[in-house]
Amino acid sequence: MLQKIIILGTGGTIAGLAADPSQPDRYVAAQLAVSQLVEALPEGHGRFEWQAQQLAQVDSKDMDEPTWRRLLARMLDLIRDPDVDALVVTHGTDTLEETAFLLSVVLPLHKPVILTGAMRPANAPDADGPRNLSDALSAASRLPGGVWVVFAGQVYPASQIQKVHPTALDPFRSVCGLSWPLAQLGDGAGTPWDTRPDGRWPDAARVLASPWPRVELVLSHADAQPWWLPALIDDAVQPPLQGLVIAGTGNATWPQRWSQALAVLMHKGVRIWLCSRCADGLATPGSHEGLTTVAWTPVQARIGLMLQLLTEAPAEPVL
Ligand code: SIN
Numbered sequence: 001m002l003q004k005i006i007i008l009g010t011g012g013t014i015a016g017l018a019a020d021p022s023q024p025d026r027y028v029a030a031q032l033a034v035s036q037l038v039e040a041l042p043e044g045h046g047r048f049e050w051q052a053q054q055l056a057q058v059d060s061k062d063m064d065e066p067t068w069r070r071l072l073a074r075m076l077d078l079i080r081d082p083d084v085d086a087l088v089v090t091h092g093t094d095t096l097e098e099t100a101f102l103l104s105v106v107l108p109l110h111k112p113v114i115l116t117g118a119m120r121p122a123n124a125p126d127a128d129g130p131r132n133l134s135d136a137l138s139a140a141s142r143l144p145g146g147v148w149v150v151f152a153g154q155v156y157p158a159s160q161i162q163k164v165h166p167t168a169l170d171p172f173r174s175v176c177g178l179s180w181p182l183a184q185l186g187d188g189a190g191t192p193w194d195t196r197p198d199g200r201w202p203d204a205a206r207v208l209a210s211p212w213p214r215v216e217l218v219l220s221h222a223d224a225q226p227w228w229l230p231a232l233i234d235d236a237v238q239p240p241l242q243g244l245v246i247a248g249t250g251n252a253t254w255p256q257r258w259s260q261a262l263a264v265l266m267h268k269g270v271r272i273w274l275c276s277r278c279a280d281g282l283a284t285p286g287s288h289e290g291l292t293t294v295a296w297t298p299v300q301a302r303i304g305l306m307l308q309l310l311t312e313a314p315a316e317p318v319l
């Protein structure tokens with residue numbers, strides 16, 4: 001029997017078009033429907049039973065909580081549907097790292113979920129979307145349950161990727177060095193593989209049933225001044241700040257002159273996590289003076305802290 005794969009489209013460059021294909025760097029993301037992307041695959045789409053669903057149509061710089069909620073809810077329904085074998089999600093690469101991390105820590109792991117995208121618009125001479133989508137569909141029948149990213153011929157555990165290049169055709173790397181050439185994957189999915197970082201992760205149903213705590217991300221840098229930090233807890237700004245991630249210098253350090261302002265934030269109940277702003281390598285995890293350092297990328301840490309705070313809060317319905 002043919003495998004049934006649902007392909008969820010969210011937009012991105014993979015669905016983008018350039019007004020002039022000879023100038024592919026000038027394009028608008030999220031123009032083509034995901035069904036058009038599948039129908040245009042050169043080797044056809046009769047290898048599996050497929051259904052395309054357009055969940056969103058955004059440039060992923062505009063990815064937001066409402067869209068993530070819709071995506072999570074739809075994916076949860078599809079994963080629970082016994083007729084569905086695997087899911088593929090097309091997504092812009094700019095925030096794919098964040099969506100991949102969120103999905104990989106809250107979704108059940110028993111079906112393969114593959115995220116992919118492209119670095120060139122669909123009508124560029126060197127468009128990479130068709131190959132990435134075709135690879136993602138092929139990987140959907142060969143990977144075990146869990147959340148994966150398939151891009152530029154590589155397979156990555158979705159909780160481990162980071163976008164490290166703004167224009168290269170292979171812009172991702174694995175923060176823990178874990179990735180494989182797609183060509184090395186065998187047939188036969190095997191048992192689900194949990195590649196989530198250690199931690200108490202809420203399941204998707206809980207995440208959908210709760211308000212998401214407000215967590216901000218700031219970057220520490222030379223000559224960084226502290227005066228604006230207390231403004232983060234201005235009562236006039238709602239919802240109130242519950243968490244702050246500092247992408248710190250080096251091994252997750254911050255300027256001495258921030259110390260007093262950070263103490264005020266902590267006194268007001270704001271949870272502060274540190275990570276490293278370095279492009280290569282992660283901070284050494286640990287806890288010191290009420291601050292927690294995590295070995296995640298800054299944007300992963302923001303989602304991780306949000307989920308941690310959500311897990312600790314009593315469940316309350318979303319209005
Ligand atoms: C986006 O993230 O939607 C635009 C950039 C890309 O997909 O590479």
